[in-house]
Amino acid sequence: MTTSGVIELLLSHLTNELVVSANGYISRQLFHCHDRNTNFYMLGSMGLASSIALGVALAQPHRKVIAIDGDGNVLMSLGALTMIGGCRPTNLIHLVIDNEQYETTGGQCSLSAKVDLVKFALAAGYDSSSLSVSAVEFCSSVHNALRRCGTSFIVAKVGPDTGTPPRVRRSPESIAERFKAACANRDPE
Amino acid sequence: MSGAEFCALSRQLGYDFFTGVPDSTLGAIFKVLENDPQYTYVSSVREDNAIGLAVGAYLGGLTPLVLMQNSGLGHCITALASLSSLYRIPLLLVLGWRGYHQNDAPEHVMIGRLLPTLLKTIEVEYLAPSTTEVTEAMARLSQTNKEKRVTTALLLREDIVS
Helix, strand or coil, X not given: CCHHHHHHHHHHCCCCCEEEECCCHHHHHHHHHCCCCCEEECCXXXXXXXXXXXXXXXXXXXXXXXXXXXXXXXXXXXXXXXXXXXXXXXXXXXXXXXXXXXXXXXXXXXXXXXXCHHHHHHHHCCCEEEEECCHHXXXXXXXXXXXXXXEXXXXXXXXXXXXXXXXXXXXXXXXXXXXXXXXXXXXXX | CCHHHHHHHHHHCCCCEEEECCCXXXXXXXXXXXXXXXXXXXXXXXXXXXXXXXXXXXXXXXXEEEEEXXXXXXXXXXXXXHHHCCCCXXXXXXXXXXXXXXXXXXXXXXXXHXXXXXXXXXCCEEECCCHHHHHHHHXXXXXXXXXXXXXXXXXXXXXXXX
């Protein structure tokens, strides 16, 4: 799988779910694949996508909220996993697209190849945690997570992508205002 | 002012989601938040996680208040610069001011001395009220952060809320 492929597969399962994406190529790829009102593109503040998603999930308990994280991001703020496991919202999916590198900054190695993130999430108190190494496994995990009441952690192992996704062409203020309005509006897009 | 009075004041001003990292100066407030079920309080593990959580809660329709010791402000600089300020999300920070008296424990002295300068540098407006000025200060800071959509901070020295 690739980052762009995983994001496309995820989007094929979604309707009006709220998505918070990590900085770097993940937000750029999500914007490039499908710029939805219900996407919040985190542009800076590396490590905080899952904390933001937890805040959204607690404020919007009747909506599914999905954090799209990267391995570098999740490793930077592992403590956030304990906050999610401790709060145990009923509606949060935490996806980690794991390419075992800091791709946006030039492909430097991350430590995710040596760390079992799936076990970390279980130890932190997530209700479910799984590893996907194929599109079939990934789709099954997403399908189950969307139907589960609780917290789901999905690590999707990906290989190198081709090309550089364009930057998010939307002002930060409009990203926030649009997402906030989408949270307030429960109708599907 | 008591911790219960401070929490009631915050709620009166519209704050309905509390998060942060515990601090002894703010101990009376945390005691109420942890024990009174009328307040929604989520304990954060680090101060920048609290900023992230508060931003998410705000986007989801709540009005967050973030509490921490001033030593934790250092962890927040990136979160304030490239998250809350970048997206113009109004946040009110309540900071316990350790090191205000320069005879505090040595680890608090430098950050305590630099706190006003640090806040000015990162463009956070602040007030450091006496006990009798807390109500007015909270109202002013709350109004500023909503009108200008900026982060503001209330600095509480020892025994201001107890």
